[in-house]
Amino acid sequence: MKSPTELTEAFRANGLKVTPQRQLLFRLMHGNTMHPTADALFSEASAQMPGISLRTVYQTLTDLASMGELRLIDVGAGAVRFDPNVDDHHHVVCQACGDVRDVYVAGSQQLRIDGLDGFAVDSTSILFHGSCAKCA
Amino acid sequence: MKSPTELTEAFRANGLKVTPQRQLLFRLMHGNTMHPTADALFSEASAQMPGISLRTVYQTLTDLASMGELRLIDVGAGAVRFDPNVDDHHHVVCQACGDVRDVYVAGSQQLRIDGLDGFAVDSTSILFHGSCAKCA
């Protein structure tokens, strides 16, 4: 994801307004490695800006996603998570505490896929399930 | 997933009763390669047994899953899908029509995972996104 300053320009360039709510979310997401849910971000945002609405959080995250600045991660349980890391990477999720961490996977282009049968593959998501160091 | 006959025995052996509703669902799921949602199964079941409840479909599928007879597949959109194929396999999902197909992946044990950082991996799910032959 771009920096808050760059996002400010990018939003204006797209005819989108830069509001205090959006600026706050730019800051909360920039460099965030927690893979937070919308609700988790809403809590953080509310601490700094009481009165901000969950609806606005969803809206801004959706805008950022459709601009390609965020990825949505579905770990198969609970709410979708938002990821400012748009590099080619994958995830490990702790079955116990739900923590999600970035992993970089080598060899994913060498996978032999049997049974494709006319299917054209655009992208691949690999999800590793396990337990983190704390929950070991 | 075991055959309906084997499941009948397995359920009784676990102190679970074998009802007509469950037997119907055993039959509908056995060998089913559609990766249906609970609601899709409910529709099929209702055609053969009017009055069966969606609640019972969910309950039976959950029972089968906790006996290890079914896998739950989350393709990141809409409802969870149920899979009687418990072999080691993965999935392709068509972005256009939502169809899910089994794929068998060689080389998934050779993946080099960077950034694990104390995380112990138990299992891996690979989801390929693309378009099926029909939606090409």
Place this chain on the structure above:
DNA sequence: GTGCTAGTTAGCAATCAATGCAGATTAGCA
């Protein structure tokens, strides 16, 4: 076969995540 009872079913309420909607508000520009 009859009766008992623990387990099951159906139906509906409740929850959770996410989106739809509309009136009040405001960023950005002239």
Place this chain on the structure above:
DNA sequence: TGCTAATCTGCATTGATTGCTAACTAGCAC
């Protein structure tokens, strides 16, 4: 400074799933 399209908030609604409970029944004992 004023205009207006875009945004925000708060609330209603949807969709998937789970919780709850009274009525029902499979499976077992007699």
